[in-house]
Amino acid sequence: MAALGKICLVLAGLAIGTVSAIPTHPKACRNIPGDPRWPGPRAWAQLNATVGGRLIATNPIATVCHDPSFSAEACAQVEGQWNVAGVMTTRPAEIMAPWFQNQSCAAFTDRSLPCELGSYASYSINVSNARDMAAGIGFARQHNIRLVIKNSGHDFFGKSTGKGGLSLWTRNLTQKKAIHQYRAPYYRGPAVKIGAGVNGKEAAEFASQHGYRFVVGSCPTVGPAGGFTQGGGHSFLSGVYGLGADNVLEWEVVTASGKHVVATPTRNTDLYWALSGGGGGTYGAVVSMTSRVFPDGAIALATLGFNASVVGGPEAFWASVGAVLAQLQPLVDDHGAVAQLSLTHDTLSIFGLMVPGATKPTLATLLTPLLTTLAQTSTALTTTTLNLAIHANTTYTGLYAATVEPLTARIILPPVIGGRFISRANWAANAPAILAALRTTTANNTFAVAITALNTRGTARHTAPPVAPNAAQPAFARAFLSVIVSATWARETQPPWSAAVALQARYRDVIGPALERVSPGAGAYANEANWEQARWQDVFYGSTYPRLRRVKARYDPGGVFYGLTAVGSEGWAPDAAGRLCRV
Ligand SMILES: Cc1cc2nc3c(=O)[nH]c(=O)nc-3n(C[C@H](O)[C@H](O)[C@H](O)COP(=O)(O)OP(=O)(O)OC[C@H]3O[C@@H](n4cnc5c(N)ncnc54)[C@H](O)[C@@H]3O)c2cc1C
Ligand SMILES: *[C@@H]1O[C@H](CO)[C@@H](O)[C@H](O)[C@H]1NC(C)=O
Ligand SMILES: *[C@@H]1O[C@H](CO)[C@@H](O)[C@H](O)[C@H]1NC(C)=O
Ligand SMILES: *[C@@H]1O[C@H](CO)[C@@H](O)[C@H](O)[C@H]1NC(C)=O
Ligand SMILES: *[C@@H]1O[C@H](CO)[C@@H](O)[C@H](O)[C@H]1NC(C)=O
């Protein structure tokens, strides 16, 4: 089925490609550089003047790794920073997902290969306000070119880039404002307003300085007002305060028609609902987000791990993995814990099990059943061999900076990634088969797994129900585990790109389907999944899809905003030359 779909796509691409080489229906495809209707220098200069000189022509950072601009010294520096979030997020047009960089101008590839823009956006506006956004949107519409919104560039599906695109680069929208008494029919209490470019670390630290906690992701540079909250947004704090999307009070947005509007639970309510979890880069360009925040205070985190040699072989290892997951369930269901762990064929590492509200002694007590069970599973598993450590602080950011941040800040995406939820019902019905599927997934070290264990509807949520109904995937509410599968990829050794293509096929045809078979109906997190997911409308959006499609049609009938697997994107596909065309 998937293979058949693939062939059809390729054939459709060829057919459209032949037609659009001589564009008889120019409106059917977005113009790309070289097309007769691609805007000329005068048009770009005019746009640049309109946005106060903030237009940037794309110059990929790996230009210096290729002839004729090759420089051994400069390239070595780029290689050292290549795809590190802290670097890519500060530059216009750079993204983090290697599959979508597509090696068109990459570090670690042969210097004799040309540096080409490929699927990079052609220009970026260094957006400073809503007017700049409206100017960019208007220009893209007038010239029928592709519009892109890039915040941090973390997107797994390359949704923050696009061939021939004009990108709204939001990183410099850095406004932050504490509102100690937000007053609305739907909420009274503390709030923080952030510009679209503020990253998770900055938002959390700002909130902390005012005595509050902000629901942000585990990677410091992910953008809370961008794809994170717009796509749902799970956090170490989600067991107590829910998803990012559950906490939105206001979105300030520029729509496809260039209107500057505010969407709240009582104003432009459809837009509020869709933006809160219905997917980034789809319904409008967000200028700012106002979020509910919570009083800061005690918080604790544990780390522990073990490997197959410690417990005495693969059978004992997988039995212990099963014991850990089983014991995490009461912690996430009843105590608001969220745990993140990495898992390979022979090593499990819980790099963060966070419990908001807990102190060191209370977390130690909460962990007793887990430790007792592990000791029963293998006598080799003691607090010493597990390297058990418990950290605590009086602020989320203090704890985060000392524990999780140094680890997650270093994450570099491989070319092939996938994901799947395991629901609480799946786990209850089928834990042995789920463990077997994780074992097959990680076999031979071809893929590794990162798991977030959480319950966004657990008993600890009673103090913070969602601000208002939102479009976060219904599957999130049922999830126990959110699993990310990452291909093992040693980029320094320059594996041939055909190896990435083979890994993608293996994920799509074997690994992904095997995970789906053991988790019927569980869905996958639209922000952390594989771009070739079959039936993505259902898997990523579930029952919200029809309503999201109506909101999309109402606010963006012309399809100004596009992203692979974004709502409404089935109406578009690239032709052979990479133009985005209506299908
Ligand atoms: C290392 C790493 C760690 C992660 N950790 C977590 C985590 O803990 N929890 C979690 O839930 N997710 C996590 N994610 C996934 C993350 O939430 C998504 O990649 C998300 O889309 C990033 O949003 P962004 O705005 O930072 O990135 P971008 O790639 O810049 O944007 C993502 C999408 O949002 C759109 N967008 C961005 N800004 C705007 C705007 N102002 N208006 C409209 N659309 C916009 C873009 O067009 C694009 O479609 C992680 C990802 C990575 C790579
Ligand atoms: C836009 O104008 C600024 C200031 O005049 C200039 O520095 C910049 O190079 C221009 N951008 C483009 C793409 O020409
Ligand atoms: C704009 O963003 C860049 C890159 O993150 C940063 O270096 C610079 O300080 C920012 N400037 C402002 C005014 O926010
Ligand atoms: C990568 O580039 C090749 C051509 O070099 C193209 O066929 C393919 O569609 C591109 N893939 C992506 C994800 O852009
Ligand atoms: C973008 O604009 C900000 C000011 O808002 C400025 O500090 C920064 O240097 C600009 N970045 C680039 C790459 O032009």
Ligand SMILES: *[C@@H]1O[C@H](CO)[C@@H](O)[C@H](O)[C@H]1NC(C)=O
């Ligand atoms: C397994 O864990 C033990 C104890 O932490 C450690 O000493 C050993 O080096 C690890 N072995 C492997 C193969 O990682």
Ligand SMILES: *[C@@H]1O[C@H](CO)[C@@H](O)[C@H](O)[C@H]1NC(C)=O
């Ligand atoms: C809490 O965090 C702050 C800020 O990072 C740090 O200075 C302090 O030492 C931490 N306290 C403890 C008990 O670890």
Ligand SMILES: *[C@@H]1O[C@H](CO)[C@@H](O)[C@H](O)[C@H]1NC(C)=O
């Ligand atoms: C692991 O590798 C072995 C030997 O190369 C192979 O026979 C087996 O099928 C592989 N297993 C998986 C799950 O890929």
